Amino acid sequence: MSTPGTPAETGAWVRRFHPAPDAATRLICFPHAGGSATFYFPVSRALSPEIDVLAIQYPGRLERRHEPCVENIHELADLVVEQIRPWLDRPVTLFGHSLGATLGFEVARRLESEGLSPLTLFASGRRAPSRYRDEYVHRYGDDALIEQIGRMSGTDARVLGDEEMLRMILPTIRGDYKAAETYRMRPGSPLACPISVLTGDDDPEVTLDEARAWAEHTGGRFELTVFEGGHFFLTDHAAAVLEQIRRVAAGVTAPGAR
Structure with a gap:
């Protein structure tokens, strides 16, 4: 039997930039709206070979740009779980930013329903799944949508300066916003795994109360x-974030966490 990690075996959905076959744990990363797996290339480089890092490549971007974007987080979570099954042969930590945090939560729910609890879910830059806002960015015209993504500072400045390239990826960004803005959590038990929430104190997308509300979604430790x-x-805080990931993967609990 061959070892997971060759391009044919990672397939369209999984990127493994720095294979670490001897690592004891894996980190599975979920990009933000409009983002791609390459956002996590620096994370992979920094954590390998201690942790085997995988990044999910959603349809509709880069080499998958000709595939339709998945505009429903529940559907996307179902698809992702099927794609990561070959990589669940060792403990996994899930990390998602913004849209990716909500997706990570839904993936964790599906894994736990099968008795596969992640070490921790890192939810970065996203309000708790039970906290909703009436948002309609996905309905904006192209110019207003471009202005919005510029304010969020999550798109490469080179892309923002290249109108042709930007217009090319707008349908994908719009689809991602639709997935995030139309998401509604389905009833279910809290996760058993710990949840570690990271947030910015000046994030217009997440208040501190919305970030703290993630505590309602775990029966385990919350941080x-x-x-x-x-x-x-x-x-801007990559070193601190990477240190938190390392600590969790090593099974060490932060002081003061419950």
């Missing part, structure tokens, strides 16, 4: 870390 910054605070 909230507040960083200075806006929605993409994690790019």
Whole structure:
């Protein structure tokens, strides 16, 4: 039997930039709205070979740009779970930012329903699944949508300066916003796994109360870390975020966490 990790075996959905076949645990990363797996390339580089890092590549971007975007988080979670099954041969930690945090939550629910509890769910830059806002960014015209993504600072400045490229990826960004804005959590038990929430103190998308509400979604340990910054605070605090991931993967609990 061959070992997971060759391009044919990772397939369209999984990116494994720095294979670490001897690592004791895996980190599975979920991108934000409009983001791609390459957002987590620096994470993979920093954590390998200690942790085997996988990043999910959603349809509709980069080499999958000709595939239709999945505009429903529940459907996307079902698809992702099927794609990561070959990689569940060792303990996994889930990390998602923004849209990816909600997706990570839904993936964790599905895994736990099968008796496969993650080590921890990291939910970054996203309000709790039970907290909703009436948002309609996905209905904006192209110019207003471009202005919105510029404010969020999550898109490469080179892309924002290339109108042709930007217009090309707008349908994918719009589809991701639709998935995030139309998401509604289905009834179910809290997760058994711990949840570690990361948020920026100046994030217009998440209030501190909305971030704290993640505590309602776990019967395990809950930890909230507040960083200075806006929605993409994690790019300015990469070292601290990586240290939290390392600590969790090693099974060490932070002081004061419950």
